[in-house]
């Protein structure tokens with residue numbers, strides 16, 4: 001069994017119950033688990049390592065947890081820029097997804113996980129696609145940890161228009177059957193690094209019957225349920241017009257709320273929905289860069305500081321290459337911190353300690369995985385992100401928390417997941433990076449071509 005010692009970290013942020021920070025810190029790993037974390041002199045004393053990682057000049061922390069990642073949208077970067085919501089979703093996003101083939105989806109997931117690993121992320125929650133098997137297969141190869149789900153929708157005429165032909169048009173029965181198959185076949189795959197959940201994905205494309213059926217299935221299978229909710233003003237207005245209630249109020253009316261649910265975005269949650277979130281212990285995935293990129297107003301009007309004060313679990317999510325447009329929780333930490341301060345003219349809101357909890361412990365709770373990930377403590381899985389601090393934006397380094405959230409650019413140096421080294425000193429070990437990027441370029445161009453989008457997304461300026 002491999003025994004890895006990460007030692008001499010300038011700073012080790014444990015995220016344990018006391019939130020201890022160690023200087024000259026170390027983590028000892030046996031197989032896939034942490035057996036000790038603390039001062040190097042204490043941890044190294046009785047530990048014989050088969051592999052040592054010198055973390056001098058670096059910051060060591062739990063792997064970041066990204067609670068909103070659309071793996072299969074990775075090759076759609078650039079296809080949906082500057083469009084209003086209807087065009088963004090119906091023409092660009094769904095158009096791209098309809099043109100995907102299974103091999104594209106696999107390449108997209110690998111490339112997506114490559115971006116996550118480079119960012120120091122070791123666990124993601126995918127909100128559901130038509131290709132959960134390909135996403136799970138990529139997890140097997142990349143070495144990361146992730147939750148996959150299959151999209152289940154049964155309303156094809158949504159408030160913004162008709163969904164495209166093809167896979168988006170399956171019947172409710174078919175969707176339910178495939179969602180169940182995904183959980184049966186994939187939950188616990190790849191050494192337990194893959195977990196499979198249920199997904200409602202877009203509530204405006206789900207009937208009341210579908211919502212209740214999927215919630216029941218999540219409970220029966222003992223797994224989570226993930227969905228987008230209260231995403232934009234536009235969306236809640238449509239839900240109110242159609243159902244007489246906004247998203248979470250509608251779910252409450254259907255008796256379909258529970259602590260195994262992750263609600264993505266939630267920037268337009270009503271006061272009533274805040275109370276429902278608290279009462280039902282709903283987990284929330286706040287997605288700052290999507291709010292900014294799509295102009296949804298979620299960071300201008302969202303009540304995320306209130307949610308935190310109410311004790312609701314709020315975690316961070318990056319979303320997708322098509323809509324946010326990057327996958328990096330360090331950058332999301334800066335955005336949520338800055339957005340909340342600016343919104344309230346209050347620099348004391350969202351301090352680095354709170355934001356770091358969102359990126360680690362709260363992410364673990366949202367993933368229903370807090371017993372095994374989210375902190376560096378004996379008994380937990382060895383999911384670790386290491387950041388180089390010997391660079392101008394990090395110096396002087398007097399407080400590692402403020403520098404990481406307010407100054408750092410992101411981008412990890414070394415990443416371990418489940419005790420395996422996925423990236424070391426900036427070199428990704430688990431994936432052939434050059435080959436994946438080459439394929440991403442070729443496939444990305446072909447998909448955009450098949451979806452008829454190439455001419456619409458070129459730069460407006462002349463290319464010579």
Ligand SMILES: [Zn+2]
Pocket residue numbers: 068070127228264319320
């Ligand atoms: Zn999303």
